[in-house]
Amino acid sequence: MATTYxxxxxxxxxxxELHQVRAELSALLKRLPWSVAPLDGFSDAHxxxxxxxxxxxxWTPDEQAEVEKLRQREHxxxxxxxxxxxxxxxxxxERVDARSRLKHTRETSEREPG
Numbered sequence: 221m222a223t224t225y226x227x228x229x230x231x232x233x234x235x236x237e238l239h240q241v242r243a244e245l246s247a248l249l250k251r252l253p254w255s256v257a258p259l260d261g262f263s264d265a266h267x268x269x270x271x272x273x274x275x276x277x278x279w280t281p282d283e284q285a286e287v288e289k290l291r292q293r294e295h296x297x298x299x300x301x302x303x304x305x306x307x308x309x310x311x312x313x314e315r316v317d318a319r320s321r322l323k324h325t326r327e328t329s330e331r332e333p334g
Contacts, residue, residue, distance in 0.1 A: 225318050227325065231304045235322050238297040245290040252279055252287070 227235075255276035263272045279287070301322075310318045 223314065223317060223321075225310070225321055227322055228304075228306055231301065231306050231322065232325060234297055234300045234304070236326065238294065238301060239326060241290055241294045241297060245287070245294060248283075248287060248290065252283055253277055256284065 253276040254273055256279050257276075258278035259276045261273050261275040264270065307315060307318075
C-alpha cells in the first residue's frame with residue numbers, strides 16, 4: 221500500500237501556486253518572440269538539422285518585466301516548497317516519494333471521484 225502524507229494546507233497552496241505560475245510563465249514564453257533583444261532572422265540548412273528563425277522584434281519593457289515578475293515568484297515559491305518545515309518530519313528515505321506525491325496532488329485529486 222502506498223504511503224499517504226498529511227501535507228499542511230500552506231504547503232499544498234504553495235505547490236498549487238507554483239504549478240500555476242509555471243504554467244503562466246510557459247504560456248507567456250511561447251507567445252513572445254524567440255529573442256529578448258531585436259535580432260535578424262537566420263537559416264542554417266547545412267547543419268545536422270535545419271534551423272530557421274524569423275526576425276525577432278525583441279520583447280517590450282512590459283514583457284520583460286512580466287517575465288521577470290513570474291520568474292521571481294516561481295523562485296520564491298520553489299524555495300518555500302522545498303524548505304517548508306514539513307520536510308523535517310518526513311524520514312529521509314521517504315522524502316523523494318513525499319515530494320513526488322506533493323507535486324502530483326492535483327492530478328490525484330482530479331482522478332478521484334467527487
